[in-house]
Structure formats: C-alpha cells, structure tokens
Amino acid sequence: MAFASINSSGAPIAAIEEAFATEPSLKKRVYDAIGTTPQHTPLFEDIAKYTSSLLARTANTTLPSRPPADGPAVKKRKLQNGESGETAQASVDLKDANAPVQFYVKDVSFATPQRKKLTLEITAGHQYLRARNQATKEIEFGVSMDKIKHALCLPVPEKTQKQFNFCIIPEYADGITPPPEGTTTSEAMVFTIADGPAKAAFSGDGQQINQAPGETADVLLCKILNENMRRCNVVRPDDKQFVSAMPEAHRKGEKAYHVKAFRGSKEGYLFLLSTGILFAFKKPLLFFSFDTIDSVSYTSVLQRTFNLNVMARPTGGSEEDNQEFEFSMIDQADFSGIDTYIKRHGLQDASLADARRAKVYNVNKPTGDEQAATEAADGDESELQKAQRELEDQEEEDEEDYDPGSDDSEGSGSSSDEDDDDDEEEEEAHGSDEDMEGTEELGEAATAAE
Numbered sequence: 520m521a522f523a524s525i526n527s528s529g530a531p532i533a534a535i536e537e538a539f540a541t542e543p544s545l546k547k548r549v550y551d552a553i554g555t556t557p558q559h560t561p562l563f564e565d566i567a568k569y570t571s572s573l574l575a576r577t578a579n580t581t582l583p584s585r586p587p588a589d590g591p592a593v594k595k596r597k598l599q600n601g602e603s604g605e606t607a608q609a610s611v612d613l614k615d616a617n618a619p620v621q622f623y624v625k626d627v628s629f630a631t632p633q634r635k636k637l638t639l640e641i642t643a644g645h646q647y648l649r650a651r652n653q654a655t656k657e658i659e660f661g662v663s664m665d666k667i668k669h670a671l672c673l674p675v676p677e678k679t680q681k682q683f684n685f686c687i688i689p690e691y692a693d694g695i696t697p698p699p700e701g702t703t704t705s706e707a708m709v710f711t712i713a714d715g716p717a718k719a720a721f722s723g724d725g726q727q728i729n730q731a732p733g734e735t736a737d738v739l740l741c742k743i744l745n746e747n748m749r750r751c752n753v754v755r756p757d758d759k760q761f762v763s764a765m766p767e768a769h770r771k772g773e774k775a776y777h778v779k780a781f782r783g784s785k786e787g788y789l790f791l792l793s794t795g796i797l798f799a800f801k802k803p804l805l806f807f808s809f810d811t812i813d814s815v816s817y818t819s820v821l822q823r824t825f826n827l828n829v830m831a832r833p834t835g836g837s838e839e840d841n842q843e844f845e846f847s848m849i850d851q852a853d854f855s856g857i858d859t860y861i862k863r864h865g866l867q868d869a870s871l872a873d874a875r876r877a878k879v880y881n882v883n884k885p886t887g888d889e890q891a892a893t894e895a896a897d898g899d900e901s902e903l904q905k906a907q908r909e910l911e912d913q914e915e916e917d918e919e920d921y922d923p924g925s926d927d928s929e930g931s932g933s934s935s936d937e938d939d940d941d942d943e944e945e946e947e948a949h950g951s952d953e954d955m956e957g958t959e960e961l962g963e964a965a966t967a968a969e
Contacts, residue, residue, distance in 0.1 A: 532560075537643070538567035538574075540619050540723045574618055613661050616651070619643040622728070622743055624712075624736075625653070625719040630684075631802060632660060632706040639710065643723060645747045648687065648708075662689045662705045665749045669693070669806055671797060672741055672755045676777045676788055677769050681714040683737040684800055685753075694805040695842070696833040707804045712736050754794050761791035761860045764852040778853050780827070780846040789827070789846060791860045796829065798846065805844065807831055813841055814869035815861050817854075824848050827857065830869060 531550075539546035549567075553560050623640040629650060637650040637659060649661025669688040674681065687708040691698035698704040717736035720728040730739055741753040756776035763775040777788040782798065782805075790797040795808035813830040820826075826847045833840050849857075861868065 532564060532567070534564045534567040534571065536724050537619055538570040540643075540725075541617055543725070571619065574615070613642075613647045613649060613663070614658050616656055616658055618646075620723040621645075621747075622723065623651075623721055624717070624740070625721075628711045629709065630711070630800060631709040631804065641743065641747055645749075648744075648747075650708075650710075660705065660708075662687065662708065664747050666690050666705075667748050668750060669794065669808065670744055670748060670751055670753045671790075671792065671806075672737055672753050673790055673797075673799070674756070674767075674776065675711065675800075676767070676775065676779075679769050681770060681773075683712050683714065685710055685712060685737075685740065686797065686799060686804065686806075688804065688806050692804075693808065693811070694803045695807065695811045695831045696836070709800055709804065712740060754792050756790065757793055760793050761856055764856060765850065778849055778857070781848045782844065782846055789849075791857065798844075807844075809864060809866075810834065812866055813838075814867040816869040818845070818870070819847070821851075823851055825851060825854060828869075 532553075535546060535549055539549065549563055553563055619642065621641050621643045623638055625638050626636050627639045627650075629635060629637055633650075636653065638653050640649050640651055640661075641647070641664075642649065645664050647661045647663055648667070650659045651657070652659050666689050667687055668690045669686070671686040671688070673684050673686065675684050685708075689705050689707065691702075691704040692707045713736065715735055717728060717730060717734075717739045720736065720739060722728060728739065741755070745752045758774070761776065763778060765775060767773040767775040777790055780787060780789050780798070785801060787798050787801055790799065795806055795812070797807075798805040807829055811831050811834060813832045815830070816828045818826045818828055824847075826845055827849055829844045829846070831842050831844060832838070833842075
C-alpha cells in the first residue's frame with residue numbers, strides 16, 4: 520500500500536513530518552489514513568501545511584494558552600518575554616506542548632529554576648528555549664530566544680567526572696538590573712551537560728544528531744545555541760582572561776578557571792570571563808557584565824585570604840542605585856591573576872576611595888594662619904606627601920612641648936662639665952647641693968659660700 524511504500528522508500532512527507540513532529544501517534548494515524556485512501560494524500564498535506572502555519576502564527580499572538588486535553592491545567596509561572604505586561608500564559612508557542620520542535624536533548628539535569636531532570640528543547644523557527652517534563656510532557660518553563668542576554672558554558676568545579684554547566688541569563692535576570700515596573704521576568708537557567716558524545720541529542724523528527732568526529736555534547740550544544748540566539752553567543756573561559764593559580768584538584772593536570780569565594784555564608788565560585796564576572800552556581804545567580812560594574816576594590820587583605828568588592832550599577836541606573844557585593848575568603852594565590860584581569864579590562868580600583876580610608880581625627884589641629892597655610896599647601900600635595908608632612912609636623916610639636924625640668928626622677932637636676940656661670944648662680948640661689956661634683960671653679964665657689 521501507499522503507507523508501506525512511503526516507509527520503505529525512506530521519504531516521508533515533509534509537511535506531515537513538520538506539523539506532527541511532537542505527536543508520533545497522530546502522525547501514524549495520518550499515514551494510516553493515507554495508506555487506506557491514497558487519493559486523499561494532497562488533502563492531508565494541505566491540512567499539515569495549514570497546521571504548521573497556525574503554529575508559527577501564534578508565536579506572536581496574545582491568546583491564552585490551552586491546557587493539554589489529557590492532563591491537568593498548566594501551572595502558571597512567571598516568564599519574561601521582554602514586552603510590558605506579557606506573561607507566561609500569553610505566549611502560546613512557549614507553553615504549547617504540540618508546538619514543532621527543532622532540537623531536543625533528553626535527561627538533562629537542571630539546577631535552576633527547578634532541580635530535576637527534564638528534556639531541553641528548542642522550538643522550530645528559533646523561537647524558544649524551554650524544558651519539558653519527561654513524565655507529564657508538560658512545558659515547565661522557558662525563555663524567548665531573542666531575550667537571552669548572556670549564555671555561558673563553564674566547567675563544573677570539583678567533580679571527578681568532567682561536566683559543563685550552561686548558564687542561560689535572560690534580560691533582567693542577572694541579579695543586578697531589576698525588571699521595569701509592570702513586567703515579569705524568567706529566572707536564569709542552569710543545566711548540566713556531561714563530557715563526551717551527545718548520545719541523547721535529537722532533531723525535531725526524532726533522528727539522532729549527526730556529530731563531527733571528536734565533537735562533544737557541550738560543543739554541539741554551543742553551536743546550536745549560537746545558531747538560534749539573536750543577541751549573544753555562548754561565552755566559555757579563556758586562558759587569556761583568567762586561569763586560577765591552583766589547578767583543578769579533582770582532575771589532576773587540568774586548569775581551573777574558577778575562584779572559590781563566599782557571599783555571606785553562601786559558598787560559590789567566581790568566573791572571570793571576557794564579558795564580565797559570574798558568581799555561581801546557587802541561587803541567586805549574579806552576573807556583573809562590564810557595563811554594570813562601577814568599581815572593584817580589595818578589602819580585608821590578610822596573609823592567606825582577601826575580599827573582593829564589586830560596586831555594581833543597574834543598566835540605565837544612577838549612582839544612587841549602586842549596590843556593593845562582597846565576596847570573601849578568596850585565596851591569596853589568586854590575587855595576582857584577579858588584579859591583572861581587573862587592570863586589563865579597565866575596571867576602576869576603588870580600594871583607596873574616600874569611603875574606605877581610615878578616619879583622621881583633629882588632634883593638635885592648627886588654627887589661624889597655620890590652618891590657612893596648610894590648606895593652601897594641601898592643594899599641591901599628594902595624599903602620601905600630605906600624610907608624611909602631617910607626621911613630621913606632629914613630631915616637631917612633640918619636641919617643642921617637651922620640658923626636661925618637669926621630670927621628677929632622680930638626677931634630673933644634675934649639671935655637666937659644660938654648665939656655664941648662669942647655671943652656677945641659679946644653683947647657688949636655690950641652695951642646690953646636688954651638683955657639687957662639677958669643675959674646680961664650682962668647688963671653690965661652694966667653699967667660699969660656706
């Protein structure tokens with residue numbers, strides 16, 4: 520029959536394959552009908568093409584999404600599509616389980632926004648990156664491809680088996696810039712891809728993806744994401760940007776691109792990348808792109824550790840909107856590499872900013888003409904020269920205020936062989952008996968006085 524000839528020839532009908540890619544049972548029924556009544560083949564092709572056009576058209580509509588016919592209503596989740604007031608239920612293609620799929624990977628371990636294994640999908644027409652529940656077949660969450668602002672592929676630290684974490688950061692989900700009032704935003708997505716061939720990666724028609732020789736799953740996914748994203752490309756660590764002074768402890772001989780740090784009591788990892796600084800992998804994810812970093816400074820610099828402070832300004836915000844993020848307990852071995860990275864990218868070092876300097880107390884503060892002269896001199900002095908001058912002035916004042924006669928300790932009033940006649944007369948007037956061991960003249964004068 521016609522259906523048998525279609526399968527044996529290996530040339531299925533393209534329109535039907537595209538329209539019913541995610542519904543294999545329905546697709547089989549269509550082919551069965553064609554096999555029974557081959558004269559209706561053009562009719563089924565037209566129906567399939569019309570179905571595909573409807574699915575593509577609804578990607579930009581604002582109709583409420585319909586729940587699956589054989590399952591419960593889809594749980595509402597806040598998702599950002601970039602337009603004011605748009606919500607998850609307003610995007611039919613995102614939540615429509617029947618929407619055509621271009622690419623998918625099974626059994627992907629997600630850490631954010633949910634911690635579970637899901638199927639990662641990219642819908643046809645470069646529309647959405649989303650996650651499907653493998654048991655219920657419902658769409659759990661997703662993000663519009665044109666709203667992905669940063670995409671990162673990073674080696675997972677401290678794992679015996681090599682793995683890669685993909686961090687998908689939509690607009691307003693970097694932890695720095697809040698969404699405008701009246702809009703909602705999707706959370707950042709973090710999922711793990713194991714090193715090695717992509718055995719669970721398939722095209723929309725269910726065919727396993729053909730990989731180039733030696734191409735690993737992470738490389739394949741980076742390539743596919745780059746083909747579909749509109750605003751950015753996937754960023755990976757680069758030796759020219761930063762490499763930790765301490766190699767990966769769990770995989771000997773492998774370079775480490777992360778720095779262990781704490782934000783409060785929460786432990787995480789800092790990655791210094793070509794587009795900014797990431798603190799991951801626990802919620803909330805923080806990504807400081809260069810356009811949001813106002814300054815960087817070091818504090819609590821000790822023998823073994825130091826703190827890194829990042830002053831960030833939301834995109835389009837003012838100085839009043841600045842927030843400071845402190846990352847503590849960073850190993851001193853990485854200080855040089857971090858400092859080189861900061862200088863290379865021209866990030867302002869605010870370690871010596873006025874707010875961080877030690878307070879100067881007005882002890883022995885000069886007055887009158889001295890104060891005016893000091894202020895005039897300050898304008899031509901550097902901070903280091905000013906501090907040195909103030910220290911010298913204070914030492915001179917201490918010397919001038921010193922009164923040797925005020926000391927009541929023993930022998931404080933004794934004279935030496937160099938005492939002059941004025942000293943001798945003063946001693947005679949006070950009847951001093953303490954300096955009778957002077958020169959011969961002093962001895963004779965003492966005898967005459969008796």
